[in-house]
Amino acid sequence: xxxxxxxxxxxxxxxxxxxxxxxxxxxxxxxxxxxxxxxxxxxxxxxxxxxxxxxxxxxxxxxxxxxxxxxxxxxxxxxxxxxxxxxxxxxxxxxxxxxxxxxxxxxxxxxxxxxxxxxxxxxxxxxxxxxxxxxxxxxxxxxxxxxxxxxxxxxxxxxxxxxxxxxxxxxxxxxxxxxxxxxxxxxxxxxxxxxxxxxxxxxxxxxxxxxxxxxxxxxxxxxxxxxxxxxxxxxxxxxxxxxxxxxxxxxxxx
Ligand code: MG
Ligand code: MG
Numbered sequence: 001x002x003x004x005x006x007x008x009x010x011x012x013x014x015x016x017x018x019x020x021x022x023x024x025x026x027x028x029x030x031x032x033x034x035x036x037x038x039x040x041x042x043x044x045x046x047x048x049x050x051x052x053x054x055x056x057x058x059x060x061x062x063x064x065x066x067x068x069x070x071x072x073x074x075x076x077x078x079x080x081x082x083x084x085x086x087x088x089x090x091x092x093x094x095x096x097x098x099x100x101x102x103x104x105x106x107x108x109x110x111x112x113x114x115x116x117x118x119x120x121x122x123x124x125x126x127x128x129x130x131x132x133x134x135x136x137x138x139x140x141x142x143x144x145x146x147x148x149x150x151x152x153x154x155x156x157x158x159x160x161x162x163x164x165x166x167x168x169x170x171x172x173x174x175x176x177x178x179x180x181x182x183x184x185x186x187x188x189x190x191x192x193x194x195x196x197x198x199x200x201x202x203x204x205x206x207x208x209x210x211x212x213x214x215x216x217x218x219x220x221x222x223x224x225x226x227x228x229x230x231x232x233x234x235x236x237x238x239x240x241x242x243x244x245x246x247x248x249x250x251x252x253x254x
Contacts, residue, residue, distance in 0.1 A: 001183055002175060002182070002183050002184055002196060003175070003178075003182055003183075004200075004201035004202060005177055005201045005203055005242070006201070009108065009177070010201070010242050010249075012105075012106050012107065012108045013108045013109075013110065013176075013177070013203060013242065013251050014242075015105060015108075016053075016103055016104070016105040016108045016109060016110035016240075016251070017110040017112070017240050017250075017252040017253075018110075018252070019053050019103050020101055020103055020111065020112045020240070021252045021253060021254040022047070022051075023044055023101060023103075024099065024101055024114055024252075024254060025254050026043060026047055027040055027044060027073070027101070028099075028116050030043055031091065031097060031116050031118060032091070032118065032119070033091055033092050033093045033118055033119050034091070034092075035090070035091055036086075036087070036088055036090050037073075037077070037087055037088075037097070038086050038087050038088060040073060040075060040086060040099065041071045041086035044072040044073045045058075045072045048072060051105070052105070053104070053105045054103060054105070055073075055101075055102070055103060056103055056104045056109055056180050057071065057072060057101070057102055058070070058072050062223050062224065064219070064223040066222070066224065067223070069085070069224060070086075071085055071086040072101070073086060073099050073101045074098070074099070074100040074101075075097060075098075075099055076097065076098040076099075076100070076225070076226075076234075076236065077089060077095055077096070077097050077098075078095055078096060079227050079228045079231045079232060079234060080098070080225055080226065080234070081098075081168060081171070081209050081217050081226040081227060081228060081234040082098070082171055082209060082226050082236055083219075083224045083225055084098075084224075085222060085224050085225060093118060093119035094119065094120065094122070094125075095117075095121075096116065096118065096121060096125060096128075096233060096235065097115070097116055097118060098113060098114070098115040098116075098236040099113065099114055099115075099116070100112075100113035100207075100236065101113070102180055104180075108178060109178070109179065109180040109240075110176075110240050110251060110252055111176055111180055111205045111207075111238060111252070112205075112238050112239055112240060112252035113207060113236045113237055113238035114237060115132060115236055124212070125233055127163070128165065128212055128233055128234075129235050131160065131163040131165055132165070132208055132235035133235075133237045134159060135155075135156045135159040135160045135165075135208045136156070136206060136237040136238070138156060138159040139153070139155050139206050139208065140152075140239060140241055140250060142154075142155045143204060143206065143241050143247075144198065144243065145198055145200050145243060145244075145245065146197065146198065147198050148192065148193060148194060148195045148196065148197055148198070149184060149186065149194075149195030149196050149197075149198060149204075150190055150192045150193055150194035150195040152186065152204070152206060153186065153190040153192075153195070154189075154190060154191060154192035155192075156189070156208045157189040160208065160210050165210040165211060165212065166210065166211045166213065166214060166215035167210060167215055168188070168209040168210070168211060168215055168217055168234070169189060169215060170226075171226065172186055172187045173186030173187075173204060173205045173207040173238070174205050175205070176203050180205075186205065186206055186207075188207075188208040188209065188210075198243050199243060200243055200244055200245050201242075201243065202242075203240060203251070204240075204243070205238055205239070205240050206238065206239060206241055207236065207237065207238030208236070208238075209235070210234065210235055211228050211232060211233075211234045212233050212234070213228060213230040214228065214229050214230045216228070216229040216230075217229060238252075239251070239253070240252045
């Protein structure tokens, strides 16, 4: 069931979304060769404390029966697609890191992800990051009343594939509100004429995960970290977007 939010609830989600955006900006400014993903996680936890925000990924249950997610951020490096666990890994020049982060504040969730180069990266990898963010924006443009959700999904896929990237199928975006994950699922692929008709008050987390090679992924033995099957790099961008009478409003805009 898709939950329609009132204007008052959207106002609260705007605050949650902006909190996520602020923390992601702080994290981005700390990304450099030599920092560990654990240090980035500690920064995120501290910034949550300052803002009285609950880091909503922390202790999230594992769908394979493994341990709950131990971090406030997902830190996915290079061929890691999503759900990387922050730890001892030291970022080095030429790496890319996707940081996915969400909070619960005043009863409402916000969820956003960015992919950031560590120092200089190759032109192909820079292009992966750029096209993934652009594909998200193409999808968001379609998040308006009267459109079917499939228009969002289709716009992301067409843009990604036109630029030679592949779309991960196993993980998708989602509705968001009092819970981080609500209906409907928001795939990054598929036909434009499918899915529910979008209405004002729906709020979606749209989050393309694009790969340089095969779209196929697998989950590592830690029951969390998702990697590309061919070891090529993957990028991930996400925004929490409210459908309004005037069109899409990006609640996590930085
Ligand atoms: Mg996310
Ligand atoms: Mg999400």
